Amino acid sequence: xxxxxxxxxxxxxxxxxxxLKVTTRQEPQxxxxxxxxxxxxxxxFNGIVTFSGSHNGNVIVSMPxxxxxxxxxxxxETDLSDSNLLDAVGEIANTLAGNARKALGPELQISVPxxxxxxxxxxxRVRKHPYVITLRWNHYEALVCVDMERRH
Amino acid sequence: xxxxxxxxxxxxxxxxxxVVQNGGLKGVVLAGLAKNGVEAVRIAKATHPEVVTMxxxxxxxxxxxxxxxxxxxxxxxxxxxxxALSDKSTAIQALKLGARGFVAKPFTDEExxxxxxxxxxxx
Numbered sequence: 001x002x003x004x005x006x007x008x009x010x011x012x013x014x015x016x017x018x019x020l021k022v023t024t025r026q027e028p029q030x031x032x033x034x035x036x037x038x039x040x041x042x043x044x045f046n047g048i049v050t051f052s053g054s055h056n057g058n059v060i061v062s063m064p065x066x067x068x069x070x071x072x073x074x075x076x077e078t079d080l081s082d083s084n085l086l087d088a089v090g091e092i093a094n095t096l097a098g099n100a101r102k103a104l105g106p107e108l109q110i111s112v113p114x115x116x117x118x119x120x121x122x123x124x125r126v127r128k129h130p131y132v133i134t135l136r137w138n139h140y141e142a143l144v145c146v147d148m149e150r151r152h
Numbered sequence: 153x154x155x156x157x158x159x160x161x162x163x164x165x166x167x168x169x170x171v172v173q174n175g176g177l178k179g180v181v182l183a184g185l186a187k188n189g190v191e192a193v194r195i196a197k198a199t200h201p202e203v204v205t206m207x208x209x210x211x212x213x214x215x216x217x218x219x220x221x222x223x224x225x226x227x228x229x230x231x232x233x234x235x236a237l238s239d240k241s242t243a244i245q246a247l248k249l250g251a252r253g254f255v256a257k258p259f260t261d262e263e264x265x266x267x268x269x270x271x272x273x274x275x
Contacts, residue, residue, distance in 0.1 A: 022258040075167050084162055091161035094209060095257045098236025106241040112160060112211045 189213025
């Protein structure tokens, strides 16, 4: 097993930046990217995609309700129910994971997204030392947690 | 032209539907919305869409299996893959199976409109 390197992490930074730029026309500010050493404090809405094949692990997108609502409103979405917010954050995680195959190769298999509501959701999913990317978009904080390792 | 939208995300299904209905794609009528491949095949058999937008990563039946099932049912269906799996080999696999186009997520409304028009023109 091999842990991620700097380029792998940059891949996810670029990916979330690109996602928000394309879907909202407003790029996020990446406020930090670090190797987590304790509990990761997430937000209410969590989308998780699990990796298999060439890598093990997962990517988690964790966002507050207000941020997800803004993203949906900018896409002229009128259904702002919790289930639709969860759907949206799951789709963002799916997009980041899917886009990662471009750099990490087609042997990277990705699951359909799992969606978790509640700030405790992220804590149950990450191992001890995930990479954490924090960002600010339109005054709202969010994070992307990348917890994966190469199998070969 | 009847369009079937296949994606496990409600956000994406609604967005594609809105782009089609508000984006000036004349003559496009929504035939149905499906959240997985199984639903897509069932709706396609009932509504006979000419164009399908197809996600790849979905529960129940994924997009690759669904492309095969739909083209077996009706080889004339024009399929536009709309997927986050943006690596070259996935796109090539989908095109080899008979898909007519590929749009990588995330996409702009304009990118989707152009791709849909291209696929529709290919009929």
